[in-house]
Amino acid sequence: MVTKFHNGKIYLGNNHYSSECYVDDAGIVTTQRRFYEADTREEVDLEGNLLVPAFRDAHAHPLFAGRESLGAHITGVSNLAQIGQILQNYMADNPGTSWLDGASYDRSLTGAKTRQALDNFVSDIPVVLHAEDHHTLWVNTKALEVSGLLTRNLPELTEGGIDVGEDGLPTGILREWQAMQLVLSKAPKLSLEQDVQA
Numbered sequence: 001m002v003t004k005f006h007n008g009k010i011y012l013g014n015n016h017y018s019s020e021c022y023v024d025d026a027g028i029v030t031t032q033r034r035f036y037e038a039d040t041r042e043e044v045d046l047e048g049n050l051l052v053p054a055f056r057d058a059h060a061h062p063l064f065a066g067r068e069s070l071g072a073h074i075t076g077v078s079n080l081a082q083i084g085q086i087l088q089n090y091m092a093d094n095p096g097t098s099w100l101d102g103a104s105y106d107r108s109l110t111g112a113k114t115r116q117a118l119d120n121f122v123s124d125i126p127v128v129l130h131a132e133d134h135h136t137l138w139v140n141t142k143a144l145e146v147s148g149l150l151t152r153n154l155p156e157l158t159e160g161g162i163d164v165g166e167d168g169l170p171t172g173i174l175r176e177w178q179a180m181q182l183v184l185s186k187a188p189k190l191s192l193e194q195d196v197q198a
Contacts, residue, residue, distance in 0.1 A: 001025045002038040008046025011053070021051070061134070066198030067190065068130055071101035075132070080111035083129070084121035091122060099188050103130040105138065114165075115141045115172030128183060135160075137174040139183055144170055147183045155182065 006020040022035045035041055072090040077083050083105065091097060100122060111117065118127050118140035126143035130136075144150040152168040160176025174180050190198070 001040040001042060002030060002035040003042045003044060004032075004035050005044045005046055005051055008049050008051055010046075010051045013053070063195065063198060064134070067195070068101065068103035070190075070194065070198055071103065074102045074105050074129065077105065077109070079109065080117055083109075087118070087121045087127065098125055100125060100127045101130070101187070102127070104132040104134070105129050107131045107133060107136060113138050113171075113173060115139060115144060115170070118172065126183075126186070128187070135176055135180075137180045137183060139172050139174065141172075143183055143186075144172065147186050149182060 002025070003023050004020060005023065008019070010018045010021045012018055012021075022030045022032055024030045024034065024038075072086050074083050074086055077086065083102075087100065087102065090100060090102075107113075118129070118138065119142075121127075122140060123142060126146050127140040128143055129138040131138065141150065149162065149170055154162055154164070154170065157178050160174070160179040162179050162182075163171040163173040163175070165171045174183060
């Protein structure tokens with residue numbers, strides 16, 4: 001079966017739109033010709049509504065988001081220098097901080113996302129920055145040291161990974177929960193009052 005979606009605004013990606021779209025029963029966009037050649041066809045009138053592709057369910061993690069909001073705010077920052085300024089300002093405004101959490105950086109941010117890049121701004125305490133996908137962490141050298149990960153003998157993971165540089169040591173990027181948890185499990189535990197605030 002092929003379905004024709006029409007009479008709406010259909011997002012095709014990369015800022016391109018169409019007024020109609022044909023999708024086969026495997027969920028693959030196909031051609032108008034295939035639609036008319038199909039044994040079974042269906043038409044869906046969008047009645048002027050927007051249609052966008054979806055690759056996962058919609059869900060939220062409000063407690064995690066709240067916890068992230070307690071740290072440095074780096075959402076919408078466009079370059080490494082701005083991140084550095086925010087981290088240094090946070091340290092100045094919060095003396096005695098023993099662990100600096102920040103969220104959420106754009107993974108397409110220009111510049112090297114390495115532990116050394118963050119060390120240039122804060123090197124004496126762990127810095128842990130969450131990416132906007134919430135499946136990636138960017139950490140400094142101190143965070144790797146505290147987590148026992150500044151080594152060439154990294155733990156074997158069944159999912160995700162720890163990016164490694166040419167020197168065989170972690171670069172500061174950890175991907176997916178199993179890898180991220182190796183660092184996050186070392187963070188100071190929040191009190192009940194802090195979680196309620198979050």
